[in-house]
Amino acid sequence: LRGEHGESLRRLDVAFAIADRTGNRHLELRALEARATTDDFNGRRGLDDHVRAAALADELGDAPVAARAHPMAALSHLTHTLDLGAALRHAEAGRRAAEKTGLSAQILTAAYLESLVHLNLGEVSNREALERALELSPLDPRIVCTRFCFALVSGNDEEAEASLETFDHLDRELRGSLRSTSSFLVWGSCSYAAWWWATRSKPISPSVST
Secondary structure, X not given: XXXXXXXXXXXXXXXXXXXXXXXXXXXXXXXXXXXHHHHHHOOOOOHHHHHHHHHHHHHHOXXXXXXXXXXXXXXXXXXXXXXXXXXXHHHHHHHHHHHHHOOHHHHHHHHHHHHHHHHHHOOOOOOHHHHHHHXXXXXXXXXXXXXXXXXXXXXXXXXXXXXXXXXXXXXXXXXXHHHOOOOHHHHHHHHHHHHHHHHHOOOOOOOOOO
16 A cells, blocks of 8 residues: 555565565465465556466365456456456456355356456357346446446347446446546446447447447
């Protein structure tokens, strides 16, 4: 929170040294996860540590950490390396781990990331992860937007319009906060997709904001 990236890394170096000296692999795992997150928050790429943390979590049978590390590795591949094959492997592993934890928040995040990878691969007929996310949180703006994009790519105008109307309703209920908070990333992509759809398809209902 204080933005002291260098100090964070120095403290993590101490943790790694203790883990190495004592052979404590669980401490090493926590340090890997923390260093990856520290780098992500400071505009650096924590991909390597996310991948290492995911592998070590699998080795140690630590499902909660695997459920966090694999989706983060998938997201890093999706946004930085563009290696969609690696992104899909991590996304699928993350959802399997999340299901083992039984924690709905982790299952939702993992399912969301997996659905994004399938969308980027153009595999919109594979809706298992998307439907799992919708089952857990049908009004989550991220999931609504992803459903909208699935509908666009698959050419399902009815689902696209229903999804966009849901998103617009959420935005009105929250008094426009979807456009003024960190969710602007979701709103921006959804808004652009809506514009693209409107210019290539039938006009969107006047009640739906673009």
